[in-house]
Amino acid sequence: MASAGSLTMLPDFSLSPRIDQVGAEERAARFTKRSIKKESKLNGLKLVLNMIDLTTLEGKDTDGKVKQLCYKAMHPHDAMPGLPAVAAICVYPSMVKVAKKALGDSGIKVASVATAFPSGQASRDVKLRDTKYAVQEGADEVDMVISRGKFHAGEYNFVFDEIAAIKEVCGEARLKVILETGELGTFDKVRRASDIAMHAGADFIKTSTGKIQPAATMPVTLVMLEAIRDFYYKTGKMIGMKPAGGISKSKLALHYLVMVKEVLGEAWLNNHWFRFGASSLANDVLMQIVKEKTGVYQAANYFSVD
Amino acid sequence: MPIAKKKTAAKNNTIKLKFDTSWSYAPAPESKSAATIKPQYDLFINGEWQKPLSKKYFDTINPAKEEKLSEVAESGPADVDKAVNAARHAYEKVWRKMPAKERAKYVFRIARMVQERARELAIIESLDGGKPIRESRDFDVPTAANHFFYYAGWADKLEYAFPNRVTEPLGVAGQIIPWNFPLLMAAWKIAPAIATGNTVVLKPAETTSLTALKLAEIIEESGLPPGVVNIITGAGETGAAIVNHPDINKIAFTGSTDVGKIIQKAIAGTGKKVTLELGGKAANIIFEDAPIDQAVEGVINGIYFNQGHVCCAGSRLYVQESVAKEVIRKLKDRIESLIVGDPLDKNTDIGAINSKQQLATIHKYLDIGKKEGAEMYQSSCALPGKGFWCRPTLFTNVAQSNRIAQEEIFGPVLAILTFRTDDEVIEKANNSPYGLSAGVWTDKGSKIFNMTKRMRAGVIWANTFNKFDPSSPFGGYKESGFGREGGLHGLSAYVNLIN
Numbered sequence: 128m129a130s131a132g133s134l135t136m137l138p139d140f141s142l143s144p145r146i147d148q149v150g151a152e153e154r155a156a157r158f159t160k161r162s163i164k165k166e167s168k169l170n171g172l173k174l175v176l177n178m179i180d181l182t183t184l185e186g187k188d189t190d191g192k193v194k195q196l197c198y199k200a201m202h203p204h205d206a207m208p209g210l211p212a213v214a215a216i217c218v219y220p221s222m223v224k225v226a227k228k229a230l231g232d233s234g235i236k237v238a239s240v241a242t243a244f245p246s247g248q249a250s251r252d253v254k255l256r257d258t259k260y261a262v263q264e265g266a267d268e269v270d271m272v273i274s275r276g277k278f279h280a281g282e283y284n285f286v287f288d289e290i291a292a293i294k295e296v297c298g299e300a301r302l303k304v305i306l307e308t309g310e311l312g313t314f315d316k317v318r319r320a321s322d323i324a325m326h327a328g329a330d331f332i333k334t335s336t337g338k339i340q341p342a343a344t345m346p347v348t349l350v351m352l353e354a355i356r357d358f359y360y361k362t363g364k365m366i367g368m369k370p371a372g373g374i375s376k377s378k379l380a381l382h383y384l385v386m387v388k389e390v391l392g393e394a395w396l397n398n399h400w401f402r403f404g405a406s407s408l409a410n411d412v413l414m415q416i417v418k419e420k421t422g423v424y425q426a427a428n429y430f431s432v433d
Numbered sequence: 434m435p436i437a438k439k440k441t442a443a444k445n446n447t448i449k450l451k452f453d454t455s456w457s458y459a460p461a462p463e464s465k466s467a468a469t470i471k472p473q474y475d476l477f478i479n480g481e482w483q484k485p486l487s488k489k490y491f492d493t494i495n496p497a498k499e500e501k502l503s504e505v506a507e508s509g510p511a512d513v514d515k516a517v518n519a520a521r522h523a524y525e526k527v528w529r530k531m532p533a534k535e536r537a538k539y540v541f542r543i544a545r546m547v548q549e550r551a552r553e554l555a556i557i558e559s560l561d562g563g564k565p566i567r568e569s570r571d572f573d574v575p576t577a578a579n580h581f582f583y584y585a586g587w588a589d590k591l592e593y594a595f596p597n598r599v600t601e602p603l604g605v606a607g608q609i610i611p612w613n614f615p616l617l618m619a620a621w622k623i624a625p626a627i628a629t630g631n632t633v634v635l636k637p638a639e640t641t642s643l644t645a646l647k648l649a650e651i652i653e654e655s656g657l658p659p660g661v662v663n664i665i666t667g668a669g670e671t672g673a674a675i676v677n678h679p680d681i682n683k684i685a686f687t688g689s690t691d692v693g694k695i696i697q698k699a700i701a702g703t704g705k706k707v708t709l710e711l712g713g714k715a716a717n718i719i720f721e722d723a724p725i726d727q728a729v730e731g732v733i734n735g736i737y738f739n740q741g742h743v744c745c746a747g748s749r750l751y752v753q754e755s756v757a758k759e760v761i762r763k764l765k766d767r768i769e770s771l772i773v774g775d776p777l778d779k780n781t782d783i784g785a786i787n788s789k790q791q792l793a794t795i796h797k798y799l800d801i802g803k804k805e806g807a808e809m810y811q812s813s814c815a816l817p818g819k820g821f822w823c824r825p826t827l828f829t830n831v832a833q834s835n836r837i838a839q840e841e842i843f844g845p846v847l848a849i850l851t852f853r854t855d856d857e858v859i860e861k862a863n864n865s866p867y868g869l870s871a872g873v874w875t876d877k878g879s880k881i882f883n884m885t886k887r888m889r890a891g892v893i894w895a896n897t898f899n900k901f902d903p904s905s906p907f908g909g910y911k912e913s914g915f916g917r918e919g920g921l922h923g924l925s926a927y928v929n930l931i932n
Contacts, residue, residue: 144724144725144726145722145723145724145876146724146726146727147724147727147876147896149727149896149897150724150726150727150728150730150731150896150897151726151727153730154726154727154730160567160571160779161458161779161780162458162461162779162780163458163459163461164459164460164461165459166459167456167457167458167459168459170456171456174456353726356450359448359450360448360762363448384456388452388454388456388770389452389770391450392450392451392452392454393451393452393453393454393455394450394451396454396455396456
């Protein structure tokens with residue numbers, strides 16, 4: 128069996144731990160049985176809001192759209208003061224500069240997708256230049272995609288080297304590695320891709336681009352959280368987690384929070400180590416927070432759409 | 434916020450995850466108001482509530498609070514006699530003669546009524562027995578309803594269950610059930626018996642009578658002919674009076690192996706039929722090629738489900754040595770996130786130990802384990818001040834000859850042993866007077882078949898544990914008893930094949 132003693136000793140990724148699908152799904156369903164009420168609900172919702180990577184990744188994105196989104200990131204719902212801001216804005220590289228300027232010294236990070244997002248079907252050189260451009264424009268975080276074709280073909284060294292090369296050009300920027308789990312097919316492969324990404328230098332592992340269905344699910348996130356835990360056991364190094372796509376309701380987000388709490392514990396329960404990649408989640412969270420505080424639901428039109 | 438961690442911790446087993454988080458769950462108690470418990474319960478005989486001829490009542494308490502919930506009648510021999518006579522009369526005059534599809538309608542009706550009153554039944558099950566509401570709500574009550582549905586379906590189809598044979602019911606069945614799954618065991622016993630045309634005298638355990646009495650209320654409301662099901666309460670002496678009653682045709686008992694042996698001696702030569710579902714000390718086996726995280730979860734469900742008050746609990750864990758360290762570490766982490774406390778809280782994973790007596794038994798074994806040289810590890814959770822509680826516990830460095838590896842503890846206590854080869858683990862797994870259940874965890878299909886063929890246990894789960902379905906038979910080898918409950922096999926325990 129492979130024993131990854133340290134970061135310098137690489138395991139044989141074809142021997143990554145196997146995952147039993149039925150068992151993983153059953154365990155994930157168990158987290159949804161936790162009842163989150165009253166102050167723990169309110170605190171959880173605030174935590175969720177603070178963990179969101181507010182995202183716009185469209186061909187039709189403009190400076191104006193990004194600026195508006197940045198304002199929303201800083202002021203999620205001014206009608207209710209004292210709410211936390213979101214964790215980051217996630218945009219294409221060409222929008223990084225705009226976002227950076229709009230966010231100013233708010234402390235909100237700018238994350239940029241890169242490496243021929245979302246398909247990743249480009250040469251190494253193009254991917255490196257794409258990443259460099261995003262970093263030069265001021266991205267604090269880079270969300271890259273792995274080469275799923277090469278991964279399926281069993282070329283794990285290629286995938287590994289590519290991630291390591293991107294990590295190098297990221298410099299200070301934190302690297303999130305998107306596995307695109309909806310294209311991987313089995314939990315065994317999700318686990319293997321997670322192991323490759325973490326050993327190659329990922330700061331975060333992320334489920335999905337949001338462009339492929341299924342995107343993030345609880346079982347797939349569980350498999351990745353357990354990979355993070357095992358990596359931490361072996362190396363003492365913490366890796367972040369970002370489920371992305373498909374999480375649009377507060378209740379589901381709270382289930383994810385329960386899962387993080389019970390699999391990885393306290394150290395990961397903050398936006399340095401856990402993020403939600405989502406666009407419509409924020410408003411549902413805001414609506415629930417207002418409901419918790421006032422006792423009544425407000426209509427959707429009281430919350431800005433950005 | 435970022436937490437600086439040393440990066441030098443390669444192969445460092447001291448790295449710990451911290452589960453005591455700043456974000457915690459607020460109490461989420463299920464409301465007691467959905468359940469009504471009367472201050473006193475009489476005996477349900479011949480379709481009506483009758484005062485005990487013994488004139489005696491005893492208290493039933495909430496083990497989580499040590500508070501009295503109600504008092505229930507104690508049946509003396511005269512009460513048992515009355516119940517058996519009522520059952521005999523109903524059998525001869527009504528039930529055996531009723532067309533099977535008419536009988537089925539009553540059983541279906543009971544099933545639906547159990548579903549309709551699921552919430553109330555779940556709350557009372559948790560109040561009276563100490564099990565977490567999540568389990569009584571999601572497992573005990575729905576599975577009980579499913580058993581009634583399942584056997585209702587068979588009632589008029591016995592010619593397909595036993596092709597080319599003619600069946601007849603046995604007569605009056607005396608049924609004695611344990612305190613770990615009070616309502617579910619009542620359903621397991623009553624459903625196949627009445628569906629096949631028998632009548633029943635059922636006695637629940639003395640610490641957990643309430644849901645059986647609630648079931649009696651349901652049965653009364655369902656319009657089932659009087660005397661077909663009689664539910665009488667009491668302790669061991671009442672059980673003995675049922676077993677020894679001359680007009681009983683069949684004894685169905687679930688409980689301890691010691692009592693099972695007494696029953697078998699008592700009925701020797703009487704012609705009474707018997708099925709016994711007794712103790713267990715199940716081997717749960719993890720091979721090095723198993724999906725480890727799912728196996729760990731399966732071990733947790735296997736031993737900590739229902740506070741370990743499960744006859745088929747996976748209480749002996751055999752781990753292949755090459756993965757033992759990893760498995761033990763993950764188990765230790767996992768039990769930290771188990772929530773122990775108020776059974777009525779929806780977030781509780783482990784409720785109260787059923788009785789003071791059982792808690793004493795568990796503590797006795799914890800002491801034995803420590804004296805035997807095994808290493809005890811318990812979760813760090815706080816326990817409520819009142820009530821009967823035991824932290825989830827595991828023992829490492831356990832030897833096959835240790836009593837904690839041989840004897841049934843019936844509590845949240847796991848004994849962990851290691852092995853090297855397939856042959857070794859089969860020999861060790863079978864090296865037990867019990868043979869109720871077992872589990873195998875491996876990614877290799879051929880190994881599953883090889884193992885399950887060679888293991889002497891009534892139920893063997895592969896890559897899962899503690900899964901139950903009405904259509905699947907359940908029962909033991911060796912001192913775990915004989916006869917099967919559930920499925921087609923469960924029918925044959927209640928019929929004679931006459932040609």
